[in-house]
Amino acid sequence: MAFSGLLQHMGNFGRYQIILLFSIISLTVLLNTHNLVENFSGAIPAHRCYIHLLDNITSESKLPENLTTEDLLRISIPMGVNNEQEQCRRFRQPQWQLLNSSDLAINTTELQTEACLDGWIYDQSIFTSTIVTQERVSDVTRGPAVLLSRLPNGNLRTNPFVVFWEMVSMPQSSATYKVKKMVLQSAMREELTLLKRSSKKIKVMESPIVCKTIFLLYFLRFSAIFFLYGVLTDLKNLGSNMFLSQALLGAVDFPSKCLSFLVIKFLKRRPSIASVLFLGGFCILINIFVPKDMPFIRLGLAMLGKGLMAIYFSISMIYNHELIPTGLRSRAEGGIIFMSGLAGSLSSLALITRQYFEPLPTILYGTAPIMAAICVYFLPETLNLPLPDTIQDVERSFLALISNENNLASHFNRLL
Template sequence: MKFENILEEIDGFGPFQIAIIVLLCAPRIVLPCHFLLNNFIAVVPPHRCDVSALGAGGLFGNLTLEQRLTVSIPAREDGGPKSCEMFAEPRLQLLADGSDGADPPTVRCQSGWVYDNSTFTSTLATEWDLVCDRKSLTQTTSTIFFFGVMIGAVAFGFLCDKYGRKNTLLASYIMAIVFGFASAFANSYVLFAVLRFLTGFGLTGISINSIVLSIEWVDTRHRSFTAVIGSLSWSAGNMLLAGFAFLVNDWRTLIMTVTAPLGLAVLTWWWIPESARWLLAHGKVEKAQFYLDKCAKFNKRQKVSSKLKLESLCNTENQDKSYTYLHLIKTPKMRRLTLLAGIVWYGVASTYYGISFNISGFGLNMYLTHFIYAAIEVPAKLTIYFCINIFGRRKCQSGTLLLTGLCIGINVFVPEGLWHVRAVVAVLGKGLSEASFTTVFLYTTELYPTVVRQNGLGYTNFMSRLGVSVAPLILLLEDVWTLLPQVIICSVAVSSGLVALLLPETLNERLPETIDDVEQPRGNQVSSDLAESPAVFLESKSATDI
């Protein structure tokens, strides 16, 4: 007797399951808005040294602004003023003949900067002068945010398996709302960085809980459909981010705008059920029966007929047992699974965000590029839905990563002058990387057993956020060599794609409930089920279990 048999009785994919997916849409829309928010709030607009002090009086008081800039700031090759330096002394000779025939000494800007606010009224860079020798701090905020996501993955992975999916989901909502809005009112860079860290910490619970709650309530046949359709809310949020950023040009207001939908999520939380799989795995039969009966009523099916059926699913050893991250490496197959899954997640996340953070250099404005990057995810998700059910999870996981690496590699050799070709290849690579991300969420959920599923997702999310945290720093290496970030991201994609081939296939396999389900050969699972409860097994045997 397995949980899938119970789902067959009460409908494993009916209005109840669809309602769960819909209720989790609002919070999942928020995720990309925060995860990729740095693309807009950390933009460094065109800037130059502030030379307003030269107009205080005397000779400079009679000069126009253009003349003051000419004598105070060196010119770039395109004729505009340089961004980060000014002459040590004003060069009045430049007004006479345009050149003083020397290479005059320069110094860093002495009185701050003047920014071009035609596109953005305010960004992190303009708020705290994160330009020139401090420009790396704009990308550092993204790294700090994903460090929070990374630590949150570990914490919520444990808490979800310990205290349940629903309670920790509410905690995630509240944390993300409080720290998300608080970061919009930060009055210093350090405080903002701390609050973004805590926001990322809270958002992680939403990320790992929403997908697991959805999948643990559906039958085997509809797991891939649930994962793919549910993940479309990420794409919707990603496209909305481009629209929000275009309409809201102030970074503080933009943060509040993308955090606001979580208020709706808190209201809908009351209708979200706890995972019956988790309840049964921890011996909470009465609560599990309550939610299963609720599901049956909502799906217009008969209630679960026998409490014995539910009790047969409870492993008495799990009721008082506390599972930790150590259980991910205690046994041979779990240890191998943990190692391989961690490498794949690192590669998937590093590749996806490495592409997503690079929304310039393709001849399009940043809003349009971001929107196209987001829109391509929709056909990518729909395509991967059919592929994972035809070719299996393992081949699709490996194939999407390898093809993503191929696209990145092609752009290494395509000249920048062919921006339209580079843009098409980059968009294709973005779509493939999103297909890879969609697959890995479903794949990992099917690989780990129920008793440590959230611990497993917490660990893999930790590895993925480690990759994401490094991605902005990798992009800074373009100062060393323009193509170096692309070479690194390409190598990571190809390597993780090859590692994915070593994972077991899960297509049409039931979800494992215990660690023993992972350790024992697939062929022995049926005989094990029969030995545990032969009467119940024979009463409810089905083609899925035999």
């Protein structure tokens, strides 16, 4: 009796699964809070260079009384793109001639400037203190640390433990206990034999179909996480209120998860995953053409894309198990978690490309899931099919996929 048959015989949702479910939920809530806290602890408020004439208390008494703060900023800070003051440059000397209304045509780009040698002055109207305003180095080690913590784990065989948990609460003298003990021993022997025969690393490497399956699943998860963290770490470009944006992007998961239950139950896996990945990436790409003075539209598109990606994560949890054989499932899941950490680290680094081309990070975040949507159709359909126990089961699924494609091609040729 394979594990799928054992699970059907013993029941697939008992006390052990309920406790495990609530344990994972409680830990996941804390984990997501940790992953997103950098949006606020590492926020970069509006800032400018430190100016002695304005920010040095001892120099204020020496200034003419008719000079305003705007006047001092005008003679001390050059204007950049979009007629806004530079955040990281200042004039080497105060340019008093800029106060004369008749000299508005002066080309400030020809005046000598320098970097902020004395530090910066930050706007504290939203964030009173962040790691940036404290002049600390940003948490650059967080990405590698998360990456190392998500290295692929070993082949932890927890499946027979499901039955063992059900046996703990039973009296050892009961007939049900004895039957389940015999079933458990038989299943464990069969599982060990299965692992020895078909779950060796060399066996996996010799099977191009299994390697292809695992590689595609890695790419799907990488693209989805790259998209997700790209949206969640770029809140300042979605709307004027980061707190509202964060709350709405989190709240959209609730209706998405409810909708995903219906999608999983009634729709096929491949078109469902391909649709949500494609539409999610498309929503983000549309934001490139939405002006920044329309924050509610930009935030609405981001919420739609995030909700669609939440549906993908729900479907992929099942689809991954339906594609990976029992002996490789735990190890493959460890690799998928590793790819999630890699994608989360690279998504933050992708924001650096904005200094070369403003929409480039958004283009990267949007095109990744669209490419993944195309790759989904290189995997077989698994709706209402039993879980694969061996590598041969996975290979048969791909052979059936190739056969169906050939039949469709021949039928199409006959129609022509």
